[in-house]
Amino acid sequence: MDIESKKFIIRYVAIYIRKSRAENMEDLEKHRMVLIDLCKRNNFKYVEYLEVGTSDSIDMRPKICKLLNEVEEGVYDAVCVVEYDRLGRGDLGEQDRIKKAFQKSNTFIITPDKIFDLNDDVDDTYADFKGFFARQEYKMITKRLRQGKKIGARRGQWTNGIPPFPYVYQTYKNKVNKKGLVVDDDKLSIYRDMLEQALKGIDPKKIAENINQRGILTIKGNYWSNVTIQRLLVDETHLGKIISNKTQGDAHKNKRPNAKPYKIIPQCDWVIVENCHEPVKTQEEHDRILTLIHQRNSVPVAGRKQKHALTGLIKCAKCGHNLTFNMTEEKVFVKPCWFIDAFGKKCGNKGISVDILEKFSIDEIKKYNDNYLISFDSEDAEKAEIMQELILEKEITLQKHKRALELVNDAYELGDYTRHEWLLRKEKWQKSIEQLKSEIYELKRQYRSTDKITKEERQKKLSAFLDSITAVTENAQRNDLYRTIINGIIYLRERDTIEIKIDFK
Numbered sequence: 342m343d344i345e346s347k348k349f350i351i352r353y354v355a356i357y358i359r360k361s362r363a364e365n366m367e368d369l370e371k372h373r374m375v376l377i378d379l380c381k382r383n384n385f386k387y388v389e390y391l392e393v394g395t396s397d398s399i400d401m402r403p404k405i406c407k408l409l410n411e412v413e414e415g416v417y418d419a420v421c422v423v424e425y426d427r428l429g430r431g432d433l434g435e436q437d438r439i440k441k442a443f444q445k446s447n448t449f450i451i452t453p454d455k456i457f458d459l460n461d462d463v464d465d466t467y468a469d470f471k472g473f474f475a476r477q478e479y480k481m482i483t484k485r486l487r488q489g490k491k492i493g494a495r496r497g498q499w500t501n502g503i504p505p506f507p508y509v510y511q512t513y514k515n516k517v518n519k520k521g522l523v524v525d526d527d528k529l530s531i532y533r534d535m536l537e538q539a540l541k542g543i544d545p546k547k548i549a550e551n552i553n554q555r556g557i558l559t560i561k562g563n564y565w566s567n568v569t570i571q572r573l574l575v576d577e578t579h580l581g582k583i584i585s586n587k588t589q590g591d592a593h594k595n596k597r598p599n600a601k602p603y604k605i606i607p608q609c610d611w612v613i614v615e616n617c618h619e620p621v622k623t624q625e626e627h628d629r630i631l632t633l634i635h636q637r638n639s640v641p642v643a644g645r646k647q648k649h650a651l652t653g654l655i656k657c658a659k660c661g662h663n664l665t666f667n668m669t670e671e672k673v674f675v676k677p678c679w680f681i682d683a684f685g686k687k688c689g690n691k692g693i694s695v696d697i698l699e700k701f702s703i704d705e706i707k708k709y710n711d712n713y714l715i716s717f718d719s720e721d722a723e724k725a726e727i728m729q730e731l732i733l734e735k736e737i738t739l740q741k742h743k744r745a746l747e748l749v750n751d752a753y754e755l756g757d758y759t760r761h762e763w764l765l766r767k768e769k770w771q772k773s774i775e776q777l778k779s780e781i782y783e784l785k786r787q788y789r790s791t792d793k794i795t796k797e798e799r800q801k802k803l804s805a806f807l808d809s810i811t812a813v814t815e816n817a818q819r820n821d822l823y824r825t826i827i828n829g830i831i832y833l834r835e836r837d838t839i840e841i842k843i844d845f846k
């Protein structure tokens with residue numbers, strides 16, 4: 342059976358494009374051209390499904406999931422693919438799921454040289470046959486990938502991705518280590534500097550700051566942190582070794598259904614190849630660093646902190662971070678701001694006795710309460726009503742525009758628009774939807790601050806707060822009480838001036 346004899350019943354098709362592991366984006370574009378050409382020659386209206394990932398499991402390919410649902414609903418007369426097995430190379434269950442979707446809805450599969458009707462006995466066998474081979478081929482490919490990695494590692498070849506600082510892959514200036522690592526001499530002195538600092542017992546966080554101050558970034562272009570420094574310091578690659586086979590399976594959350602579970606392989610089974618590349622530290626240095634890190638990590642952490650009435654509420658006016666407390670037997674202090682940026686520069690906001698800060702805060706709250714009573718009038722109520730109407734109006738328009746976007750998408754899928762037209766229209770509606778959403782958000786924000794009901798409620802909460810704050814003695818309860826009216830206290834102390842601003846709810 343050829344396409345010619347079935348052409349009269351085929352009008353709407355989907356083209357499904359997906360690359361196999363061995364192919365690149367160019368191949369993908371080639372396949373796309375072949376399929377578009379096929380559609381044009383046969384006068385098919387078509388919708389493109391371009392799958393970016395190469396996973397074999399259906400559930401990890403969003404486009405095939407969508408396509409199969411639509412095939413089941415009978416949306417298309419046929420699905421065009423470059424080869425039958427592009428739809429799926431998964432296990433028998435998945436092969437079956439694909440087959441059933443096409444059979445149930447009487448949808449054909451078209452390749453450039455054949456048309457498959459899965460409800461036709463002959464083609465059905467053919468489909469199974471092809472499916473069988475696709476499975477065998479897939480098993481071979483994954484096996485070869487695994488083998489490649491293992492064999493490469495056993496020959497001392499680098500197969501672990503981006504090499505760690507200060508190494509580079511294969512060549513640096515006139516140094517060559519085929520499929521292995523060489524030292525970037527410009528980075529070597531920086532690495533040695535980090536190591537020497539660590540050997541002197543300097544904290545990884547401090548080392549990171551020193552390096553950041555010098556304007557030196559990680560290989561990925563980020564600032565250094567205590568984590569990246571520590572990871573680098575304990576890396577055994579720098580001893581000239583390549584270690585592989587540390588883990589097995591896939592730690593990925595959405596792993597293939599029959600993937601091996603993730604586990605860490607015992608050290609005796611690791612593949613360790615020594616003398617693969619130039620070492621940049623000695624075994625003695627490495628051992629010393631491990632000891633130092635172990636000592637630092639085993640310092641006991643201070644006991645759990647007690648809660649204070651203002652816990653979690655005091656924010657630094659200079660950097661926005663939450664300030665913490667120092668609680669002694671007789672007094673409680675707000676500690677100076679702890680925050681240090683990536684360059685090691687301290688925020689510098691000073692500490693204060695919490696009693697003073699709380700007194701200031703309550704005074705501010707009282708003032709706010711007094712002004713609140715004055716400003717409370719009927720004008721607000723009117724303003725709120727107008728605003729409410731405006732929000733409602735905009736929400737209706739938003740619904741209309743959302744519907745319009747759906748219609749545009751539907752029309753494209755039915756082939757009424759070209760891709761170009763569709764993109765233009767889609768963008769227009771999306772823009773206006775975004776615009777409306779942000780307008781509504783802003784209006785609602787303003788509404789909340791003028792709303793008369795909210796105002797009355799807030800008034801009640803303010804009086805309740807002022808009535809009880811001096812009477813309640815339990816810290817946790819006082820903290821809850823503060824949280825009924827404020828989001829935080831923004832605090833600044835420079836020399837002898839203290840500034841606070843209350844962020845009211």
Ligand SMILES: [Zn+2]
Pocket residue numbers: 657658659660661662678679680688689690
């Ligand atoms: Zn600060």
